[in-house]
Amino acid sequence: MRVHTAGTCKLSASVMTIGALDGVHRGHQALICQARKRALVLGVPLVVYTFDPPPRVFFQQAMQLTTIEEKLHRLEHLSVDHVVVAGFDAEYSTREGSSFLRELRDLHPLEIWVGHDFRFGSNRGGDISTLRESFPVNVLDSILCSSGEIISSSRIRALLMQDRHLQAEQLLGWQTVQAKG
Numbered sequence: 001m002r003v004h005t006a007g008t009c010k011l012s013a014s015v016m017t018i019g020a021l022d023g024v025h026r027g028h029q030a031l032i033c034q035a036r037k038r039a040l041v042l043g044v045p046l047v048v049y050t051f052d053p054p055p056r057v058f059f060q061q062a063m064q065l066t067t068i069e070e071k072l073h074r075l076e077h078l079s080v081d082h083v084v085v086a087g088f089d090a091e092y093s094t095r096e097g098s099s100f101l102r103e104l105r106d107l108h109p110l111e112i113w114v115g116h117d118f119r120f121g122s123n124r125g126g127d128i129s130t131l132r133e134s135f136p137v138n139v140l141d142s143i144l145c146s147s148g149e150i151i152s153s154s155r156i157r158a159l160l161m162q163d164r165h166l167q168a169e170q171l172l173g174w175q176t177v178q179a180k181g
């Protein structure tokens with residue numbers, strides 16, 4: 001797996017997914033595995049574009065589930081070929097969606113896979129329909145847990161805050177739950 005800083009990766013074709021991916025939980029894993037299947041069918045590399053720290057950690061001081069090192073370790077385990085890591089800070093957060101889309105063009109994505117609530121760009125101004133104006137976008141159905149709720153990093157954080165480690169671990173789908181940050 002190759003790791004790139006934002007703006008430095010150029011590929012002639014790819015399949016991509018984009019997200020904070022904090023914890024690389026079972027929903028994220030399904031998204032990455034679906035993108036990986038398509039990358040294999042199309043014979044192109046699988047690229048994950050992610051943010052460090054996760055925007056929700058930067059803006060809301062949310063508990064960080066995985067360090068960037070642990071996130072990269074998990075992505076490698078999922079057979080990701082390239083990871084682009086954008087250092088998420090005040091300057092990056094003001095970047096317009098159009099500038100972000102220009103960067104993605106250098107990766108020539110044949111398909112981008114996201115979940116239904118994906119947003120991007122300054123003040124979360126871009127959404128799936130904006131992304132679709134530039135690229136073929138596929139939306140994965142939400143992965144639910146056994147009680148029927150959507151698996152999310154926020155839900156896992158809430159479980160950890162309540163010391164419900166076993167439930168958090170089940171949603172994460174990895175053997176080790178990181179200590180509270």
Ligand SMILES: Cc1cc2nc3c(=O)[nH]c(=O)nc-3n(C[C@H](O)[C@H](O)[C@H](O)COP(=O)(O)O)c2cc1C
Nearest residue numbers: 019020021055093095100118119120121122123124
């Ligand atoms: C260029 C760029 C600027 C962003 N600016 C903001 C922002 O101003 N406010 C915000 O809450 N999130 C911002 N984000 C983060 C997105 O809202 C979102 O968290 C990110 O694209 C990852 O998607 P995900 O939350 O579905 O994982 C920005 C993302 C990008 C790519």
Ligand SMILES: Nc1ncnc2c1ncn2[C@@H]1O[C@H](COP(=O)(O)OP(=O)(O)OP(=O)(O)O)[C@@H](O)[C@H]1O
Nearest residue numbers: 019020021027114115116118142143151152153154
């Ligand atoms: N349970 C899920 N099923 C399918 N896709 C998901 C699921 N959870 C997240 N995704 C998708 O994964 C990508 C990255 O999402 P993100 O990292 O924001 O996860 P999250 O769990 O929603 O985080 P948070 O709770 O902090 O907002 C997005 O495209 C999102 O829609």
